[in-house]
Amino acid sequence: MATYLLVHGAWHSGECWERVAPLLTEGGHRVVTPTLTGYGDTVHLAGPEVGLDTHIDDIAKVIAEEDLTDVVLVGHSYAGLVVSGVANRVPERIACLVYLDAMFPADGESAADVLPVTQQLIDRALASESGWRIPPPPEMPPPAGLFGVTDPADLAWLRTMLSDQPVRCLQQSVRLDNPAMDMVPRAHIHCTVGQPEGITRRPVPATQPNGTPSLVWELATGHDCMITEPARLAELLLKLG
Template identity: 55%
Template sequence: MSTYVLVHGAWHSGRAWDRVVPLLTAAGHEVFAPSLTGHGDTAGLMRPGVGLDTYVEDLARLFTGRGLAEVVLVGHSFAGMIISSVANRMPERVAHLVYLDAMDPTDGQAALDVAPAAQSLIDEAAASDAPWRLPPLPPAFFGVTEPADVAWLHTILTDEPAQIFQQPAKLGNPAAETIPATYIRCVDHRSVPGAPQPVPGTRPNGGPVRVWELESGHDCMITTPSGLAEILLKIT
């Protein structure tokens, strides 16, 4: 049995994984899909001070509170920033990192450095009554186009604080650099502007990197859950 921790990306909640969790648990694995501060059942906690560090602390509390170890830590999209930071903070608890169409920062990089296009969202919000809040992007941006999926996704999307894109990742722990990593790339990027971040040829310590491709839009956990689960199961 493996332990998976599935970390949602910006504007989403832990419910984004609702179609994947049963597939992993049916295979005998333990799965956690938390909603980060200000999302899902904690939506009322959204505030200007929430940032990358807040989300890292959310995961750290989950790991220590549940006594999790040997975790397969999966981060979707922006959550690549989060899982990199969690691994840097507690590498002894992480067995494998999975970057699911995700950002992969270096030390000191913020999400804006990885995806500069997000600055336009911040600039647009700056002219509003709540300059710290970024409204969610439309489902089509995430590759979700089926009417039933679009309607369901609208029920879980929420605003995101601008600070998550501005706060830099604190990395550099040599122990974290030895953790095996797998990259899953969604090969249908027609709905997401810009090219995905390049996959590094090796881990920082020179170790190998595994890359899988999934024929799906960006939100593959919603549109292609069985294909995603199949890859995640092969990782372990």
């Protein structure tokens, strides 16, 4: 039995894992799908003070309060920064770190460092009336759709869970200075369909920091693979438990 801690990305909420979680629990595994501060049922807490550090605190708190160990820690998209920061704090609790079509940072980097196009979102937010809100991106023609989702029913469901992203989440840098983190195994899952123009994925080194070959899988689907291909995603995640 493994513990899967699934962390959603920008604009989303923990509800996005609704189709994946049952497929993992069927095998007797524990699944935890928290919503980060400022999204979903905590959207009222969103504000200019909410940032990457807030979200790292959120997940570290879940691990501590629920006494989670041997965690398969999955970060989607922006949450690649979040799970990296969490693993730096509590590497002894993490069995595997999974970057699900996610930002893959080095020590001291922010979202804008990992994905330079993000700076455009930051600049627009700072110049906006609120000074901090980044609204979800517009829907594009297929196959890009909205986060790679194109099915009308799926789009309707996805829109119910989206809210604005605080700009500080993309400005703050992540600390990855704990040598023990290097021993945590990692896996990367890349979604290959409908990638928007200007999005360049950072290459994964051939060797992990722990000296083993890097593990990289591909899913021929859009960015929100937990919505479009939950069974195939769960199949991959089960290999890591």
